Structure formats: structure tokens, C-alpha cells
Amino acid sequence: MTTPTSDLHEGHTDRGRYDTQPTVSLPSGESILRGAAAWQAAAATATARGGALLVDTYPGVDIPALTAQLREALPEWNIVSVEDAALPVDEVEQLIAPNLTDDRVLGVMSHFALSDFYDADRLSTVAQNLAASTIVLGWGAGLIAAELDNPTTVIVDMARWEIQLRQRAGATNWRADNANEDGLRKYKRGFYVEWRTADRHKRTLFDTVDFVMDGNAIAPAAAHPDSPEAGMITGDAFRQAMQDAATRPFRVVPFFDPGVWGGQWMKKTVGLDPSKDNYAWCFDCVPEENSLLLEGDGGVIEIPSIDLVFAQPIELLGAKNFSRFGADFPIRFDLLDTMGGGNLSLQVHPLQDYIRNTFGMAYTQDESYYLLDADDDAVVYLGTKTGIDQQQMVDDLTTAQEGGAPFPAEKYINAFPARKHDHFAIPAGTIHCSGANSMVLEISATPSTFTFKLWDWGRVGLDGVPRPVHLDHGIRNIQWDRDTEWINDNLIDQVETLHTHADATDGDVVEERTGLHELEFIETRRHWFTQGADHDTEGTVNVLNLVEGDEARIVSPTEAFEPFVVHYAETFIIPAAVGAYRIERTERTQSERLATIKAYVRGSRTSDN
Numbered sequence: 001m002t003t004p005t006s007d008l009h010e011g012h013t014d015r016g017r018y019d020t021q022p023t024v025s026l027p028s029g030e031s032i033l034r035g036a037a038a039w040q041a042a043a044a045t046a047t048a049r050g051g052a053l054l055v056d057t058y059p060g061v062d063i064p065a066l067t068a069q070l071r072e073a074l075p076e077w078n079i080v081s082v083e084d085a086a087l088p089v090d091e092v093e094q095l096i097a098p099n100l101t102d103d104r105v106l107g108v109m110s111h112f113a114l115s116d117f118y119d120a121d122r123l124s125t126v127a128q129n130l131a132a133s134t135i136v137l138g139w140g141a142g143l144i145a146a147e148l149d150n151p152t153t154v155i156v157d158m159a160r161w162e163i164q165l166r167q168r169a170g171a172t173n174w175r176a177d178n179a180n181e182d183g184l185r186k187y188k189r190g191f192y193v194e195w196r197t198a199d200r201h202k203r204t205l206f207d208t209v210d211f212v213m214d215g216n217a218i219a220p221a222a223a224h225p226d227s228p229e230a231g232m233i234t235g236d237a238f239r240q241a242m243q244d245a246a247t248r249p250f251r252v253v254p255f256f257d258p259g260v261w262g263g264q265w266m267k268k269t270v271g272l273d274p275s276k277d278n279y280a281w282c283f284d285c286v287p288e289e290n291s292l293l294l295e296g297d298g299g300v301i302e303i304p305s306i307d308l309v310f311a312q313p314i315e316l317l318g319a320k321n322f323s324r325f326g327a328d329f330p331i332r333f334d335l336l337d338t339m340g341g342g343n344l345s346l347q348v349h350p351l352q353d354y355i356r357n358t359f360g361m362a363y364t365q366d367e368s369y370y371l372l373d374a375d376d377d378a379v380v381y382l383g384t385k386t387g388i389d390q391q392q393m394v395d396d397l398t399t400a401q402e403g404g405a406p407f408p409a410e411k412y413i414n415a416f417p418a419r420k421h422d423h424f425a426i427p428a429g430t431i432h433c434s435g436a437n438s439m440v441l442e443i444s445a446t447p448s449t450f451t452f453k454l455w456d457w458g459r460v461g462l463d464g465v466p467r468p469v470h471l472d473h474g475i476r477n478i479q480w481d482r483d484t485e486w487i488n489d490n491l492i493d494q495v496e497t498l499h500t501h502a503d504a505t506d507g508d509v510v511e512e513r514t515g516l517h518e519l520e521f522i523e524t525r526r527h528w529f530t531q532g533a534d535h536d537t538e539g540t541v542n543v544l545n546l547v548e549g550d551e552a553r554i555v556s557p558t559e560a561f562e563p564f565v566v567h568y569a570e571t572f573i574i575p576a577a578v579g580a581y582r583i584e585r586t587e588r589t590q591s592e593r594l595a596t597i598k599a600y601v602r603g604s605r606t607s608d609n
Contacts, residue, residue, distance in 0.1 A: 022251035026296030035229035036073035051150035060163035085122035107192035109360035158215035231301035246315035248561035252290035263341035282335035318576030367444030375437035383487035429479035507531030532584030538605035549594030
């Protein structure tokens with residue numbers, strides 16, 4: 001493992017084939033340097049060039065632990081903190097306050113450049129007064145590169161999930177005195193300000209960076225004595241690895257989290273730690289927050305998977321998606337486990353106009369529930385019942401939120417039976433939630449914090465504090481005309497068979513369109529097959545999950561990439577640049593029939609005019 005705070009198994013889990021640690025290969029012959037050897041290699045490059053060593057860290061990297069490692073590896077070098085040139089903390093706080101708002105969760109998307117948080121004159125002073133054998137350390141070290149001759153730059157990168165884990169354990173935001181602050185507020189500061197700013201900054205370094213280090217593995221040695229030393233690769237290896245990954249199937253590293261409604265399905269099927277109370281979420285394709293494990297000589301290093309989106313946006317997403325979304329991965333897959341657990345919160349997502357005007361987001365969270373599994377009593381709450389009194393429903397929600405009578409959801413909200421392989425479309429503005437005893441594959445657009453909870457069944461969060469409810473925002477977005485009849489006609493059982501095929505090579509193949517609704521930009525196709533099914537990205541990124549069957553592999557008809565094996569419930573990504581590919585059974589496959597669900601952006605294929 002490269003993340004010291006994670007408790008997952010390495011590789012395949014003990015009780016299942018599901019791989020919790022999928023890897024992406026580094027270019028052939030590329031090695032991972034570790035510990036003192038890594039820093040000595042970077043220093044040797046800087047010495048040969050006669051320039052400074054700029055160590056630019058992502059906010060969240062353990063600077064004291066990193067400083068200790070640098071001092072041990074390079075005792076003759078001076079260390080200068082670039083953050084000494086930052087604006088005073090109170091000025092930064094005032095600058096970002098409008099973006100953070102007073103809300104516990106919701107803020108306004110920021111558009112800061114990192115230089116906005118620095119004093120330009122003090123930065124120049126740092127650059128002008130560097131002695132020989134000097135390391136410039138901190139978030140923003142790369143800002144002074146233009147003022148130096150032949151600097152050597154190292155990015156110390158870090159995935160957002162690892163940052164969240166550390167913040168829950170007491171880590172602070174950048175230069176903030178908030179170790180004991182509510183974890184949701186720490187996340188909000190990262191989501192709306194720090195991570196956006198950091199991503200803009202590091203993208204400017206990708207083309208010229210000399211080394212990339214795994215900041216997830218930097219922690220005090222005494223705290224994690226069994227963890228491997230942080231790994232480092234060259235900038236050329238990083239760039240080539242990103243080019244290679246954008247031409248072949250891959251998986252991001254999933255992460256799992258408990259919740260007040262969490263269930264037991266993933267423990268058994270994925271093979272997670274049985275001693276945990278539950279697992280609620282598996283985030284298996286959220287590139288903003290997931291990681292990539294790059295594997296080569298010397299093991300693996302962990303980098304944020306968003307780095308691939310930034311480095312190879314057209315090859316990964318496709319030209320039409322890049323034109324529409326920029327370097328932003330628009331499709332999200334995650335798992336919601338309520339088997340033996342409880343209902344999700346009753347909720348609604350903001351309409352497109354509302355999320356743009358209120359929170360500065362480019363697009364909203366349209367979504368869907370695909371049922372991987374369900375008990376006999378499973379239901380999905382979806383839309384309002386025909387003929388309800390809207391004002392009375394609002395009054396009852398308000399009463400429940402103020403501590404009065406529980407909200408009578410069954411009086412106002414439809415509860416539809418949910419069965420394995422059902423697919424429910426949920427365009428923004430539709431009241432919804434998954435009930436207990438369901439295993440949901442959530443297929444949605446990417447925005448992740450804009451769930452307006454309307455009723456949380458009288459529960460508190462795992463931290464003992466009631467989870468945020470946003471009745472004011474939610475009521476403004478409820479589409480009251482999405483009643484029982486409308487839901488039945490538009491969002492339920494919309495499966496359409498598009499193609500059937502049978503021969504000795506492919507066996508039986510059925511392609512179905514399962515959604516999503518016309519108000520949503522994601523198209524979903526399900527393929528059932530006994531031997532194999534042919535696909536083509538047609539110039540747009542495909543995200544898939546093996547929703548039936550134990551094992552399959554993705555192969556290239558031209559042998560453009562090595563066969564890639566996937567297992568039941570694993571989500572995998574096929575970059576736009578791949579083109580034609582085939583999903584087929586393997587020698588180990590025991591299931592008679594297999595199925596995948598595939599998502600892509602409507603209108604983004606080369607055949608779409």
C-alpha cells in the first residue's frame with residue numbers, strides 16, 4: 001500500500017476477485033526511486049544544471065515529515081519555505097470567505113490562481129536571494145521558476161481521498177489553524193478553493209516537471225513504520241505513462257467509506273474487512289478524488305487520477321467532450337450499499353440553471369440507480385405522488401427538520417419495487433432515494449457535493465451530529481410535475497432492445513438501451529453476451545461495469561493493448577483513443593452469461609452529427 005492511512009487489502013481481496021489495488025504500467029525500463037536515493041537523484045540533476053531544486057507540494061502534503069526526509073537525504077542543502085512569501089493567513093481567509101460561505105457543506109466555486117495567495121515582491125525576493133544548493137519547498141515553489149536559471153522541479157502530488165482521511169484524523173487545511181474543525185468544513189475548503197487552485201497550478205508544471213513524487217506516502221516514519229518510503233519517478237516517465245494510459249483500458253483505485261445507512265454486501269462480494277460495521281460507498285470512478293497506481297521497477301507509486309485527465313484530455317475524453325467540458329471527467333460511477341442497512345436520505349439535486357447561478361458549477365448532478373442486487377423488499381423512492389398537497393408536504397418537511405413529527409415519506413413520495421438489473425433514471429429536480437436492502441450502481445454526472453437532503457429519517461451522522469439538510473435549496477428545485485404517472489412514463493422500465501445477434505464466435509449477444517432520460521446527457525447501453533461483445537469508443541470515453549458474470553477481459557482486435565481483465569462489480573474506463581475493443585469471457589470465467597453496463601456522453605461519438 002502507498003497510502004499509510006488506508007486499511008484495505010493489497011490487490012485481490014481475500015474473499016473475492018474484486019481488485020482493490022489495480023495498477024497502470026510505467027513505461028518499460030522505468031524505475032521508481034525511493035527515500036534518500038530519490039532526493040539525491042533530484043539534487044544531482046539540480047547540481048548538474050547549476051540551479052535550485054524547487055519542491056512544489058500539493059496542499060495536504062505533510063510538510064514537516066517531508067522536511068525531515070530532505071534534511072536526512074541532503075544534509076548539505078539549505079531549505080527555504082516558499083510559503084513564507086504567502087499573504088498573511090487572515091488576508092487569505094478574507095479572500096476566500098465569499099467562496100466558503102457560512103454553510104457547513106455548500107460553497108461557491110472559486111477561480112483563484114495560486115499567485116493570488118502570494119505577495120509578488122516577496123516571491124521575487126526569494127528567487128533573487130537563493131544560494132547554491134538550495135531547496136525551495138512548499139505549495140507554490142514552482143511560481144518562482146520563471147525568475148531562475150535552469151531550476152529542477154519536483155511535484156509532490158497527493159490524491160484528495162488521502163487528504164480527506166488525514167483531515168478526519170486532525171490534519172489542517174493549508175496554513176489553517178483548524179485541526180479540530182468539522183471535517184465537512186475542511187472538505188468544503190478543499191473542494192471549492194484549495195484543490196481547484198492547486199490543480200490549476202500543477203497543470204502549468206506538467207510539461208516541464210523533472211520529477212514526480214508520491215505525497216500520499218509521506219508521513220512520519222514512527223507513525224507508519226511498515227509503510228514503504230515515498231516513491232519518485234522522472235517527469236519523462238510520468239508524461240509517457242499518461243500517454244500510454246490514455247490508449248488502453250484501466251481502472252482507478254477504488255475507495256470505500258462507511259455511512260449511517262451502510263450495508264454488508266460489499267464486505268462479502270468485494271471481500272472487505274469484516275470487522276467494520278458497514279461500508280456505504282465505493283467510489284470506483286470519480287477521477288477527481290480517486291488515484292492511479294503506477295507500477296514499474298521498484299514497486300508502485302500513487303498519483304491522483306485527475307492527473308491523467310489533465311495530461312491527456314483529448315485522448316482520454318475525446319475531442320467533443322473536451323470541447324464541451326474541458327479537462328473535466330464528466331461521468332461518475334459509484335456503489336451504494338444498503339444491504340442490511342438503511343434508506344439513503346430523501347434528496348434532490350439542483351437544476352442546471354440553479355447550480356450555475358448559485359454555486360458557479362458548469363453542470364449539475366443528473367444521475368441514475370442501476371440495481372446490482374436487491375432483496376425482495378427493496379424499493380426506490382422516486383418522484384411525488386399524484387395529487388399531493390405541495391404546501392402540506394413542505395410544511396411536514398419543515399416540521400420534521402425542526403424536531404417535530406417524522407416526515408411521512410410514504411404519504412408523499414412514490415416507492416417503486418426495485419429488482420436486480422432494474423435501471424431508474426433520476427434527472428436533476430426529481431425527489432429520490434434508494435431504500436434499504438439494495439446494492440446500487442450509481443451512474444451520474446460528476447458534481448459530488450450538491451445533494452440537497454430533504455429528510456434524513458431522524459438520524460445523526462457517524463460523528464454524532466445531524467447530517468446537513470438543505471430544505472431551502474431543495475424546495476426551490478423540486479419538480480412537482482414529476483408525479484406518479486410521469487415517473488412511470490419517463491423514468492422506470494425504459495429498456496429498449498437495439499440489437500440481437502447469435503453465431504458460433506460471439507454466442508448470444510443482446511444490446512439494450514437502458515437510459516438515461518432525455519434531460520440527462522449520459523447514454524447507457526447494456527450488453528448481454530455468452531462469448532463476447534464488440535464495442536467501439538467512436539472517439540468518446542466509455543465507462544463500464546461488469547454487472548453480471550464473474551470475470552471478463554477487454555481485448556484489442558489489432559492487439560493495440562494487452563488484454564485487460566475485469567471482475568464482477570468492477571468499473572473500468574476505456575479512453576476515447578482506444579477505438580475498437582471487445583469484451584469476452586476468459587478461461588477462468590464460470591458464469592454462463594455476462595453483462596456490462598456502458599455509459600458515454602450523448603452526442604460525443606464521431607458518428608453523432
